[in-house]
Amino acid sequence: MNKSWAIVNKLLPFSCVDGPGNRLVIFLQGCNFKCLNCHNPYTISLCSDCGSCVSSCPHQALSLVDNKVIWQTSACQQCDTCINTCSHSSTPMTYRYSVEDILQTIRKYQPFLTGITVSGGEATMQLPFITKLFSAIKQDQNLKHLTCFIDSNGYLSQSGWQKVQPVLDGAMIDLKAWDSQIHKKLTGRDNHRVKQTIAYLAKINKLYEVRFLIIPEHTDLQHNATHLAQFLMDIDPNIKIRINAFHNHGxxxxxxxxxPATQDQVELFAMQLKNNGLHNITLPSVYL
Structure with a gap:
């Protein structure tokens, strides 16, 4: 993919839950996991331009031109009929942003921002663009104070992290399960690389947070708290952990x-981690 532009699903000018402080968040299209519990499955694939969504649009906001699906944002009513029609876990409602496009947006909100977070989908699927964007931010005298974070599933190889490391301030990594086979059942991929990513980023002081999602009867995190704690304690006893509770809305x-995960289930898991030496733990502020 051309590193000078990215396929973006959504851009959120302000967020206080995607890293430290107030952040502008760029949600990139495309993911290499197929999580059974994904709340945004239409972000998994890039549009194949098959055209199956065009005729289904009740507002004529889609057309097929030169074998490309064209989205007319002015006509779109955000009814999501195209998303529900697509059989490829994708959406035609994406934006193509250049690095300069993103920089212009950042400059607009810069006085109110602490930093930038690139998320997804899976952000690192468009790593060349991220590296170029973060490099441009670090080279801009008016923007270089902004921290550059990646929210990731951790499947990027170490060589990939090494490419972005010079301009990366921190990363949030999700560990979906402790056992590799359970992780594969949930996501379609094993978790060897994810564990390697956590260890590597901590070693180079770029790991901001490890995230766990409690899904009763499906994740094995609760039953492997001792193994998880030992793994993380060996990496960094002060490692920052965030526990999220699964809900089935959406x-x-x-x-x-x-x-859905209950507050008691989440707090029990947190207590298990604490009993094994981990204390820098953030719990959900709301349970749905």
Missing amino acids: VHGIAKTWK
């Missing part, structure tokens, strides 16, 4: 039938 497929 999910698709089989995960709609899964039970």
Whole structure:
């Protein structure tokens, strides 16, 4: 993919939950996981321009021109009919931003920002663009104070992290399960690289946070708290941990039938981690 521009699903000018402080968040399209519990499955794939969504649009906001699906934002009513029609876990409602486009947006909100977070989908699927964007921010006298973060599933190889490391201030990494086979069942991929990513980023002082999602009866995190704690304690006893509670609002497929995590279940897992030496733990502020 051309590193000078990116396929963006959404841009959020202000967020206080995607890293430290007030952050501008760029959600990139595309993901290399297929999580059963994904709340945004339409961010997984890039549009294949098959055209199946064009005729289904009730507002004629889509057309097929030269074998490319064209989205007319002025006609779109955000009814999501195209998303529900697509059989490829994608959406035609994406934006193509250059590095300069993003920089102009950052400059607009810069007085109110602490930093920039690139998320997804899976952000690192468009790593060349991220590296160029972060480099441009660091070279700009008016923007270089902004911290540059990546929110990731951790599947990027170490050589990939090494490419972005010089301009990266921190990363938030999700660990979906302790056992590799359970991780593969949930996401379609094993977790060897994810664990390697956590260890590597901590070693180079670029790991901001490790995130766990408690899904009752489906994740094995609760049953492997001792192993998890030992793994993280060996890396850094002060490692920052965030525990999230699964809810089935907005999910698709089989995960709609899964039970949401309760406050008691999340707090029990947190206590297990604390009993094994970890104390820098953030719990959900709201349980749905």
